[in-house]
Amino acid sequence: MAKNSGRLLITGATGGMGSASSLLAAELGYSLLLTDLNADKLRDLQAICVERGVACDTCVTDVRDAASINDLAKRARTLGIDGAIHTIGLSPQMADWRTIIEVDLVGNLTLVEAVRPAMNPGACSVCIASMSGHMVPANEPIDALLADPLSDNFRERLTALAAGESSIKHSGLAYAYAKKALQNYVTRHAYSWGSEGKRIVSISPGLIDTEQGQLESKAMDNFEEMRSLVALQRLGAAEDIANLCLYLVSEQASYITGCDILVDGGFIACMNEQQEATAAGG
Numbered sequence: 001m002a003k004n005s006g007r008l009l010i011t012g013a014t015g016g017m018g019s020a021s022s023l024l025a026a027e028l029g030y031s032l033l034l035t036d037l038n039a040d041k042l043r044d045l046q047a048i049c050v051e052r053g054v055a056c057d058t059c060v061t062d063v064r065d066a067a068s069i070n071d072l073a074k075r076a077r078t079l080g081i082d083g084a085i086h087t088i089g090l091s092p093q094m095a096d097w098r099t100i101i102e103v104d105l106v107g108n109l110t111l112v113e114a115v116r117p118a119m120n121p122g123a124c125s126v127c128i129a130s131m132s133g134h135m136v137p138a139n140e141p142i143d144a145l146l147a148d149p150l151s152d153n154f155r156e157r158l159t160a161l162a163a164g165e166s167s168i169k170h171s172g173l174a175y176a177y178a179k180k181a182l183q184n185y186v187t188r189h190a191y192s193w194g195s196e197g198k199r200i201v202s203i204s205p206g207l208i209d210t211e212q213g214q215l216e217s218k219a220m221d222n223f224e225e226m227r228s229l230v231a232l233q234r235l236g237a238a239e240d241i242a243n244l245c246l247y248l249v250s251e252q253a254s255y256i257t258g259c260d261i262l263v264d265g266g267f268i269a270c271m272n273e274q275q276e277a278t279a280a281g282g
């Protein structure tokens, strides 16, 4: 890839995929605006990026806090953004179901939309979803509610739904429903983003070897069985996701929008194949 002169916003920047994306972006010559929860970790990452010769601003942001999102949006508007890589997310082992929906879906998309006006024409927003969004069964009331996570009375409607719909109250399912809703958001909003000359896409990683990935794999009884379904016979690395993120924000990807890209080493393909064989009695 050629050296770049634009500025990228990377959220969840000190996490596994966020730091891999930040370091690759610095290597490619992008200026950076990095954001995450922890100021010390951000400072350390900033120092490495600056050492690599790029301009690097940071901003501590908690997506559960509207004022903090506004501060980031203001900073982004001042600087101007040529692409955004949104990696923020809590996994099922990290939080209860409601916090997962608050952070992975509502907070994440509030931030995505808050920085949208700061994005220059041609810019792309890359949202990290999950292959679990491809695995969760359809549930009409849950899918309908999560389709509109930025509506004014979303939290009240979520509480009302949860009173009669127990599957949303399971952190693993809430995570999968939130990630599916993120994939669907990207599809439904591509036209509106396109009318501003901007793109929006999601990436659905499979089993990726980051701290979050390791936390989840340790908690799974069937992890070895899951792992055996990866066609490429290895876990993904944070860099596998970072490489695609940097491609998607680049000019080379200028006709890609409104879709989800699975980066799962062939897991979903093998799982579907196995389920079809089982259903056929094979």
Ligand SMILES: NC(=O)c1ccc[n+]([C@@H]2O[C@H](COP(=O)([O-])OP(=O)(O)OC[C@H]3O[C@@H](n4cnc5c(N)ncnc54)[C@H](O)[C@@H]3O)[C@@H](O)[C@H]2O)c1
Residues within 6 Å of the ligand: 011, 012, 013, 014, 015, 016, 017, 018, 036, 037, 038, 061, 062, 063, 064, 087, 088, 089, 090, 091, 103, 107, 128, 129, 130, 131, 204, 205, 206, 207, 208, 209, 210, 211, 212, 213, 214
């Ligand atoms: N690792 C995997 O196997 C895997 C698989 C599929 C999808 N994902 C998704 O990919 C994304 C990145 O995963 P990762 O493995 O790099 O995880 P990670 O935990 O290393 O990074 C997530 C980042 O989000 C930040 N964050 C959490 N809550 C926040 C909040 N309220 N406000 C602001 N920032 C907050 C964390 O500080 C962290 O740096 C996540 O959305 C995750 O759900 C991961």
